[in-house]
Amino acid sequence: MALLELDQVEKHFGGLPAVDGVTVWADDGEILAIVGPNGAGKSTLLKLIVGLETPSGGSVNFGGEDITQDPPHRVRQRGIAMVQQTPRSFPSMTVLENVAIGALFGRAGSHREEEEALESAEEVLSFVGLADRRLDYVGNLNLHQQRFVELARAISGQPKLLLLDEVMAGLNDAELSASIELVRTIRDRYEVTVIWVEHVMKAVMSLAERVVVLDFGKVLTEGLPEDVMREQSVIEAYLGEEIKLA
Ligand SMILES: Nc1ncnc2c1ncn2[C@@H]1O[C@H](COP(=O)(O)OP(=O)(O)OP(=O)(O)O)[C@@H](O)[C@H]1O
Numbered sequence: 411m412a413l414l415e416l417d418q419v420e421k422h423f424g425g426l427p428a429v430d431g432v433t434v435w436a437d438d439g440e441i442l443a444i445v446g447p448n449g450a451g452k453s454t455l456l457k458l459i460v461g462l463e464t465p466s467g468g469s470v471n472f473g474g475e476d477i478t479q480d481p482p483h484r485v486r487q488r489g490i491a492m493v494q495q496t497p498r499s500f501p502s503m504t505v506l507e508n509v510a511i512g513a514l515f516g517r518a519g520s521h522r523e524e525e526e527a528l529e530s531a532e533e534v535l536s537f538v539g540l541a542d543r544r545l546d547y548v549g550n551l552n553l554h555q556q557r558f559v560e561l562a563r564a565i566s567g568q569p570k571l572l573l574l575d576e577v578m579a580g581l582n583d584a585e586l587s588a589s590i591e592l593v594r595t596i597r598d599r600y601e602v603t604v605i606w607v608e609h610v611m612k613a614v615m616s617l618a619e620r621v622v623v624l625d626f627g628k629v630l631t632e633g634l635p636e637d638v639m640r641e642q643s644v645i646e647a648y649l650g651e652e653i654k655l656a
């Protein structure tokens with residue numbers, strides 16, 4: 411059994427299906443990318459997993475348990491963390507405080523004291539290379555650094571599954587390379603499974619081990635990145651033209 415299994419998951423807003431019978435799975439330790447055109451239902455799918463939206467149909471299973479109706483705090487305690495598409499940091503709190511919040515409310519959160527959470531936050535900040543910015547207000551960091559704070563907050567809760575929604579959008583080449591490397595290292599060091607929504611194809615091709623393509627709320631295809639990106643249906647629905655594969 412896979413770590414995460416979504417079976418025929420649906421979400422309707424009014425009459426319109428945003429997610430329309432999606433069946434996907436993720437194995438322990440893999441990096442799975444979800445791609446597709448704007449409005450394909452990618453963010454909604456992630457929100458359905460973490461309980462920010464409730465499915466209109468189908469089921470979500472995590473570690474062998476049905477979590478379909480779980481509220482967000484319960485999902486977090488089970489070990490699923492998400493970095494959302496729009497930043498969710500607290501700009502007037504320090505970098506360290508932002509990350510400590512993740513340690514307090516993550517998987518091990520209920521057993522942690524504040525001091526322990528701060529210690530764990532310091533460790534994660536060193537890991538992402540932001541230790542020297544720990545006492546700065548998040549509002550004073552650039553976009554790239556703010557994304558790293560969000561990643562640090564997510565992993566400080568010691569998740570088993572990490573969901574990332576377009577964390578690489580708007581970065582320059584050097585920042586993009588650093589982000590790709592960081593996600594890979596997070597997976598290796600923390601042994602998490604990563605499900606990652608992304609439009610930056612260069613990043614998808616170099617980091618994803620498997621790709622699921624969504625279109626109009628449905629799975630268009632799935633498979634190895636180099637295979638999926640060559641499929642005619644994917645080129646027509648999403649890529650526009652075949653991308654150059656290095
Ligand atoms: N809270 C909501 N209420 C009504 N409609 C919504 C809501 N959230 C999403 N939708 C609609 O559901 C569809 C899927 O949206 P979603 O944000 O999941 O797409 P996406 O694949 O993440 O797109 P993008 O690549 O632009 O981020 C869109 O048509 C969107 O307008």
Ligand SMILES: [Mg+2]
Nearest residue numbers: 452453454495
């Ligand atoms: Mg989205």
